Amino acid sequence: MGVLNISPESFYKGSVYNNPEKLKIAALKMIKNGGTMLDLGARSTAPWSEKITIEEEVSRMVPAMEILCKIIPDNILISIDTQYKVVAEKTYDIALKYNKKIIINDVSCLKTDKKLIDFIIEKELPVILMASKKIPGDLLTIEDIIKEFRNTINILTTKGYDKNRIILDPGIGRWVEQKTPNYDLAIIANLNKLRILKKPILIALSRKSFIGAILNIADPEKRYNGTLSSTAIAVFNGAHLVRT
Structure with missing residues (x-):
C-alpha cells in the first residue's frame, strides 16, 4: 500500500503530494513499483498536528480522488483514509463514476463517526480497522x-x-x-x-x-x-x- 498524503500537516513531508502533478507522478510510480493499493489521506492523524475541519478534508479529497480515478488501472484499490462518513460518501461517489474500487481506512476503529458504520455496511465496502x-x-x-x-x-x-x-x-x-x-x-x-x-x-x-x-x-x-x-x-x- 502506497501512501499519498495531501495533508501539508503530515509529519513526513516526503509523503505529501498536494500538487496535482506530483500526485499523478507519485501514484503511477507506486503502481509501477508493485503497489496494489493507494492510501489517500487529506487529514494528518498525528496527535500533535494542526486540526482541520471536515469541510477542509472534503475539499482536499474530492479533486485528488478525481485525479487518481482518471489515471490508475481498474485493478488498483484506493484506500480512503478518513474517520468521517461524509468524506467516505464523496469519494465513493467519485469511485463509482469511474468504475474504481475503494476501501475505507479508519484509524479510529469506527469510533469517531458512528454514521460511517452504517455507510460501509450499506455500500458493502471493505474496511481497515486501526486498533x-x-x-x-x-x-x-x-x-x-x-x-x-x-x-x-x-x-x-x-x-x-x-x-x-x-x-x-x-x-x-x-x-x-x-x-x-x-x-x-x-x-x-x-x-x-x-x-x-x-x-x-x-x-x-x-x-x-x-x-x-x-x-x-x-x-x-x-x-x-x-x-x-x-x-x-x-x-x-x-x-x-x-x-x-
Whole structure:
C-alpha cells in the first residue's frame, strides 16, 4: 500500500503530494513499483498536528480522488483514509463514476463517526480497522488490541456486515503520550497473536517515532533503513500488508 498524503500537516513531508502533478507522478510510480493499493489521506492523524475541519478534508479529497480515478488501472484499490462518513460518501461517489474500487481506512476503529458504520455496511465496502478504543491508537498491548478488535468486529457482524471484508491494523506509533517505543516493539514482536482473529494484518511502520527513538534519528527523512528492518520483522511475524 502506497501512501499519498495531501495533508501539508503530515509529519513526513516526503509523503505529501498536494500538487496535482506530483500526485499523478507519485501514484503511477507506486503502481509501477508493485503497489496494489493507494492510501489517500487529506487529514494528518498525528496527535500533535494542526486540526482541520471536515469541510477542509472534503475539499482536499474530492479533486485528488478525481485525479487518481482518471489515471490508475481498474485493478488498483484506493484506500480512503478518513474517520468521517461524509468524506467516505464523496469519494465513493467519485469511485463509482469511474468504475474504481475503494476501501475505507479508519484509524479510529469506527469510533469517531458512528454514521460511517452504517455507510460501509450499506455500500458493502471493505474496511481497515486501526486498533483504538476511545481515540486513535490508544491501545498499548496486543491483548487489549485483540479485545477491542473483537468488540468492533462483533458490532459490525451483528449488523449483517461480512467479516471477510475486514483488515486489521494494530496501530504502531506514538498516538498517545504513554505509548513509548517499548509498546510498539512488543506489538511487533507479538503480531502473530493477531492471527487468532483470522483477518489480514496491515502494518504501518514507515519512519515512525519508535524507529527514531531506537536509532537516535530525529529526522524522519533519515529513518529509511530502520523502516525496512522493522517492516521485514513485522512481515516475518505475521503482517500481510505493508503501508509505506
